[in-house]
Amino acid sequence: MRFAGWYLKIAAVGASIGAAMELFMIHTGFYEKVTVLESEKRAWESSPEAQAMREALNPWHKHDEQEQQKK
Template identity: 80%
Template sequence: MKFLDWYVKISAGGALIGASMELFMIKTGFYDKVTVLESEKRAWESSPEAQAIRDALNPWRNHDTEQRKNT
C-alpha cells in the first residue's frame, strides 16, 4: 500500500471529472435532446417505410429460416 495516496488522488480526480461532465450535460439539456431523438428514431424504425427499406436492402434476411423449414 505504498501508493495508496496516489490512487485516492486519481480516483477523486476521476470522480470530479465525471461529475462535472454529468453537470454539463444536465445544464445544456443533453438528456432532453437525446430522449427526443431516440423516440423519433424508434417511431421511424417501426414505420412501414422503414420496414420496406430493411426488406429491400437485405432480401436474404429470411432465406436461412425458409431453408430450415424445407429440410
Template identity: 70%
Template sequence: MKFVDWYVKIGVVSALIGASMELFMIKTGFYDQVTVLEAEKRTWENSPEAQAIKEALNPWRNHDAQPRKNS
C-alpha cells in the first residue's frame, strides 16, 4: 500500500486528540456533573408530576382503549 504511513499518522493523531479530550473531561469533573444531572432527570421522570404531565400531553392515550367502529 502506498499511503500506509499517512493512515498511521492520522490514527496516532486521532488517538492523541481523543485521549486528551477524555483526560480533560476527567480533570474538570465532567463525568461527575453528568452523573448528577442524569440522576436528577431520572428522578423527575419517575415522579407523579412528570407522569401526569406525560399522560396529559399524549393525544393517543385513549386511542387503543376505544373500540373500533369499522369491525
C-alpha cells in the first residue's frame, strides 16, 4: 500500500480523460452518426447484391456446408 496515492491519482486522471472523451463524442453527434452508418451497413449486407458478392468471393461455401452436414 506504499503507492496507493499514486494509483488513485492515475485512476482519477484516467477517469477524467475518459469522461472528457465521452462528452466530446456526445456533443459532436458521434453516436448518431455511428448509428446511421451501422444501419446502412446492415441494410446493405442483407441486400441481394451483397449476398451475390459474398457467394462469389467464397465459391466453396456450399461445399463446406455439405461436408458439415455429412458429419
